Amino acid sequence: PPGTPGCLVLCPGAGTPSVMLLGDSGVGKTCFLLQFKDGAFLSGTFIATVGIDFRNKVVAVDGVKVKLQIWDMAGQERFRSVTHAYYRDAQALLLLYDITSKVSFDNIRAWLTEIHEYAQQDVVLMLLGNKADVNSERMVRTEDGASLAREYGVPFMETSAKTGMNVELAFLAIAR
Numbered sequence: 001p002p003g004t005p006g007c008l009v010l011c012p013g014a015g016t017p018s019v020m021l022l023g024d025s026g027v028g029k030t031c032f033l034l035q036f037k038d039g040a041f042l043s044g045t046f047i048a049t050v051g052i053d054f055r056n057k058v059v060a061v062d063g064v065k066v067k068l069q070i071w072d073m074a075g076q077e078r079f080r081s082v083t084h085a086y087y088r089d090a091q092a093l094l095l096l097y098d099i100t101s102k103v104s105f106d107n108i109r110a111w112l113t114e115i116h117e118y119a120q121q122d123v124v125l126m127l128l129g130n131k132a133d134v135n136s137e138r139m140v141r142t143e144d145g146a147s148l149a150r151e152y153g154v155p156f157m158e159t160s161a162k163t164g165m166n167v168e169l170a171f172l173a174i175a176r
């Protein structure tokens with residue numbers, strides 16, 4: 001509810017709440033956003049986000065309509081200096097890794113260090129293990145994701161931008 005620390009519901013005087021998607025290039029940030037926005041999955045060629053992209057979506061949180069502005073940040077290292085400047089404007093961050101990529105999981109600690117350096121102190125943060133639909137190529141166990149999240153005191157869930165599993169739930173959890 002409004003007034004709660006870290007709350008994203010349109011509090012008086014607050015601008016459009018903004019959510020940022022972070023994580024290595026290829027973990028599925030753009031697909032995650034498109035699945036949430038349009039309920040569709042873009043398969044096939046991977047087109048890396050250049051710089052920053054954003055979309056708006058209105059969601060109903062406990063019967064209250066909330067407009068979320070969602071920023072899709074390029075995961076590639078070369079865009080990092082651009083994306084840093086946006087961290088402080090975000091009220092919530094969804095940090096993604098790919099459960100089929102150990103590297104993307106190992107890099108989560110570095111992402112968290114960056115977040116602590118650049119984001120607002122009271123930012124709402126959630127860790128997401130994406131691509132949970134491809135269990136056959138899994139490289140990161142669910143328990144490992146959960147224990148890393150516990151270590152940093154952040155909520156965690158596995159998601160799939162392909163099937164839509166937990167996508168809406170993740171946005172609703174941070175919007176609440």
Ligand SMILES: Nc1nc2c(ncn2[C@@H]2O[C@H](COP(=O)(O)OP(=O)(O)OP(=O)(O)O)[C@@H](O)[C@H]2O)c(=O)[nH]1
Pocket residue numbers: 023024025026027028029030031032042043044045046047048049050073074075076130131132133134159160161162163
């Ligand atoms: N099977 C499966 N594939 C996915 C999923 N999410 C994304 N992909 C695929 O992974 C690739 C990368 O997805 P993107 O959404 O473009 O990745 P990104 O994190 O936005 O990458 P950058 O824009 O470079 O930061 C694409 O080929 C997608 O089709 C998922 O949940 N399941």
